[in-house]
Amino acid sequence: MKKALFITITLLAIFACKNNAETNSDATVQSESETRYPSDVIPFMDEWKILLGDGTHTDTLVNYEKKDFFYVENDNKTDWVVYKAPNSGVTSRTSSNTRTELGQKANWIPETGGKLTGTLKVEHVSTSGDASVPSSYSVVIGQIHSDEGHENEPLKIFYKKFPGHTKGSVFWNYEINTKGDNSGRWDFSTAVWGYDFSVVGTSPTIYPDEPKDGIELGEEFSYEVNVYKGIMYLTFISEGHETIKFTKSLLKSDFSKKSDTPQQVVTIYASKGRDGIERENAYAGEIQYFKQGAYNQANGNTTRSDTYDGDIAKQYANGSYAEVWFKEASVGSGTEPQN
Amino acid sequence: MKKALFITITLLAIFACKNNAETNSDATVQSESETRYPSDVIPFMDEWKILLGDGTHTDTLVNYEKKDFFYVENDNKTDWVVYKAPNSGVTSRTSSNTRTELGQKANWIPETGGKLTGTLKVEHVSTSGDASVPSSYSVVIGQIHSDEGHENEPLKIFYKKFPGHTKGSVFWNYEINTKGDNSGRWDFSTAVWGYDFSVVGTSPTIYPDEPKDGIELGEEFSYEVNVYKGIMYLTFISEGHETIKFTKSLLKSDFSKKSDTPQQVVTIYASKGRDGIERENAYAGEIQYFKQGAYNQANGNTTRSDTYDGDIAKQYANGSYAEVWFKEASVGSGTEPQN
DSSP: OHHHHHHHHHHHHHHHHHHHHHHHHHHHHHHHHSOOOHHHHSGGGGGEEEEOTTSOEESOOTTOOBTTTEEEEEOSSOEEEEEEEESSSOBOTTOSSBEEEEEESSOBOTTTOEEEEEEEEEEEOOSOSOTTSTTTTEEEEEEEEESSTTOOOSEEEEEEOOTTOSEEEEEEEEEOOBSSOGGGOOEEEEEEESOOTTOOOSBTTBOOOOOTTOEETTOOEEEEEEEETTEEEEEEEOTTSOOEEEEEESSSOSOSSGGGOOHHHHHHHGGGTOOOOBOTTTTTTOOEEEEEEEEEOOOSSTTOOOOGGGOHHHHHHTTOEEEEEEEEEEEEOOOOOOO | OHHHHHHHHHHHHHHHHHHHHHHHHHHHHHHHHSOOOHHHHSTTGGGEEEEOTTSOEESOOTTOOBTTTEEEEEOSSOEEEEEEEESSSOBOTTOSSBEEEEEESSOBOTTTOEEEEEEEEEEEOOSOSOTTSTTTTEEEEEEEEESSTTOOOSEEEEEEOOTTOSEEEEEEEEEOOBSSOGGGOOEEEEEEESOOTTOOOSBTTBOOOOOTTOEETTOOEEEEEEEETTEEEEEEEOTTSOOEEEEEESSSOSOOSGGGOOHHHHHHHGGGTOOOOBOTTTTTTOOEEEEEEEEEOOOSSTTOOOOGGGOHHHHHHTTOEEEEEEEEEEEEOOOOOOO
């Protein structure tokens, strides 16, 4: 009897320990499998709405995710917010390109200013396209967008990588706020690392040389767009690369006369009849907002990229998509530049 | 020898304990007496600059305080940020009134909007003044201020209490964006609780009746100023009082014809020759910023308040000051109104 009691107590003790252990283990597993939302990684999500590559749009981004488009990935070191968009999906009113991209709820004018920052790596761009078309193989990772008038874009920041290259390019485009009819609009492109928008292949299948100082897929870099009293200050930083800064007025055009048209623009746009000039005061007084994410520039028409009849799973399986990971970002007021 | 060693070790142990105890105790005392800065109480201070009643101004308000003007008080329950300003001090470029008041660093236009909130209690207003002058015995606790053109004020929120009264008034003034010469400018005042700006004494020493639904010194209330797509939405809340809301367009004037001039304005301003009209589009497209704190409306000239030759200690000792306590506040983007 005494022995039986001893055994019972021992067994109870063992089960108690086992239960405890299981409880702890369960708790750990549960905590590890809890959904991490993009808003847990970058807490500014209440400042934005979003349009996803499948046409989903929402204004409430806190604790929101959507598989295959907008979600969190961990690369064994860091949580990242993933923005992913196929070459062919559901597009916005003003574009034929597919995006998974934030749109700022607040808006502002150049005179009152605003600031957008992001630290990111591009994981993928479309591997199919027309090498002679500037927007092939590229994704826009940040924008300033007008909300009135022509609804043009004072800023688009691009990442682009030709198929077969290890290194790609980061560049930014300024779209003129066209004087009169907007069918004459064009972008002027400036290289940050690698090439600008205008460096293209001599035929749809011939690529330029790989850029020497480019950025690889998976390589981190960051940008800051600071608009202060009508001047846009751009800063680009990446470890192992030169830090690059630009300044451009949004109040006074550099392109208000025909003779101001850059050669780059003549080369790209002349054949399309897009030869406008800009209003003298550029974007002065015009309402703007920021965008950030993956605005895929590949599509089935202009860039002749593969789209698999819009089948998203097939596009993802065959490289017909853009994917951008952000680990840090902020949006807010413009600030007086420090130098 | 063995014994001596034992004693030594024991003494060392005792000292070690004593030192530990003292260290802990010191740490506690130091922590209790550590300065609590306004930025510890209301964390938005990096969004503002400040002008104090002694002329001090700074753009870096994190971990900043200034005795007698801008500091933290605890009323045994809550930490509050105190804004205090004498009747006579050093004033800003555009005003003859003394203030200890935040000025928003960021700016905006009515079309892009902005939002300011505050929860406060007024602890003191000047006890001397001219009862027949509307701005006597009052302090402005929040503003929208233009940063261009006439630099007029689409909004000033006032607290005012006549001497001897227990209850004071909360009202808000809209200043017209004067068409042409700004010497014709005037404010139109609307009561929230108690009287509006235009209810004055029949002589410098005769006061109107105490307002029945007024707010006492030390009584908490809160305001929200939400400018969204050019419309200003005001909400005032105080426990035990009716919640009051207002809506006013900043894009389309209510006062663009002589016949629009309110009787209140004729009564107050006719004798001063201030009989302007407003531009049709009011404050459309004009750069604005918020202000918050204590903008003392008492002075030695218009309101004939005591100023003791500008001696601040004497003014504070004799009721010639305004003092406002805020416990919560926020500033940011305008939001779509919910009702």
